[in-house]
Amino acid sequence: MKTLNPMNTFSHLIICQHCDSLFESVSxxxxxxxxxxxxxxxxxxxxxxxxxxxxxxxxTAALLFVFANVFPVISISMEGLNNEATLWASVEALAHGRITPMAAVAGLTIILAPMLQIALLCWLLAFANAGRAAPGFRACMRTLEHLRPWSMLEVCLLGILVAIVKLAGMLNVHPGLGLWALGMLTVLLILISGKDIHRLWDDLADQLI
Ligand SMILES: [Zn+2]
Incomplete structure (x- = not known):
């Protein structure tokens, strides 16, 4: 008796995520x-x-992530005093303040989740580029999907831009190299981890039996 793999059997069908309607997939x-x-x-x-x-x-996203974390995102100077802040320094500052739990949330959403996203993308795509499914393919793809709402680089970027505009009237505020890297990384992550990555399920379907 031949057992059918549900993935291959129904691969020509597509379900609407919003209303559960069933359609035949077209190229x-x-x-x-x-x-x-x-x-x-x-x-x-x-x-x-x-x-x-x-x-x-x-x-490229992995390199930009390193730049965004190593170089300061914002530098403030006033009367000869100069202060620079990196993403990690801002999380640390929150940890020493009165709202310590916020440090854990900030660390998760602006450092840990994007780092895991990039690592998983590189892992999955490096194998897919060689025509193979990466070890732990299903778990990695699902983790990637679950991580998406937790990665909030765009919120962080917006917050930094608002802070720069607000502080610019009182102090000398300069966007750092890290901020440019963060901006480009935000756009790249939205591009890569969108629906395009779902194609791996179809591309490697015959190896996932
Ligand atoms: Zn629908």
Whole structure:
């Protein structure tokens, strides 16, 4: 008796995440998208980037992450006194303040979650680029999906920009090299960890039996 793998058996079907309608999957060109006829949600987009491009962007993201954490994101000077702050220094400052639990939340959302996201992306894409499924593929893909809401670099970036604008009237505030790296990293992570990464499920389906 032949056992069927559910992934292969139903791979031609696609379920709307919003209203549970079932559709037959069609192949899409680069900038095309498929929408649910019942609720209008986007079901699938044409693949915009190849695995190789995604891997290259993930490695760039890893380098930018190092820059964003090593170089100061903001430097403040007043009457000859100069102070610079890195992302880690801001988490540390929160830990010594009155709202210590905030340090753990900040550390998780602006350092730990993005770091794990980048590491998992590099791991999965390095194997996918060689045409293989990475060890622990399913767990890694699911972790990546769960991490997405916890990675809040864009919120952090917005907060820093607001702080710079607010403080600029009173002090000499300069955006540091780390802030530029953080800005580029935020855009890259949104690009890489979006729906494009889901293609790995289809690309490596025959190896996941
Ligand atoms: Zn729908």
């Amino acid at each position: 899409l060109n680069r900038w095309q998208k498929a929408e649910c006829t019942r609720c209008g949600a986007v079901l699938k987009r044409g693949q915009r980037m190849s695995v190789q491009t995604l891997l290259a962007l993930s490695i």
